Amino acid sequence: MSQILYKNESYFVVGLCMDVHNELGKGFSEAVYGDALEIELKSNGVPFRKEVKFDIIYKGELLKHHYFADFYY
Incomplete structure (x- = not known):
């Protein structure tokens, strides 16, 4: 069974995401x-x-493409 790191903080941020979804819809x-x-x-x-x-x-080599995180905490 896995444990959520920073459980309270994670649930809080997920709640904010749900607030956005509830307000804007799909x-x-x-x-x-x-x-x-x-x-x-x-x-x-x-x-x-x-x-x-x-x-x-990748296997010790820097790839030419990057990862862009939408939000970083």
Whole structure:
């Protein structure tokens, strides 16, 4: 059985995501939901960075493409 790291914080952020979904409903682009989630995170004092770029290492070699996280806590 796996354990959730930072369980309370995880549930809190998931709750904010649900608030966004409940307010906007379905059908918008990812960017719209991201903008709304940014508002929720800021208004609830959640520290984050948006659109963070990460290098990817494969078998010890740096790949030419990167991973971009929508939100990074």
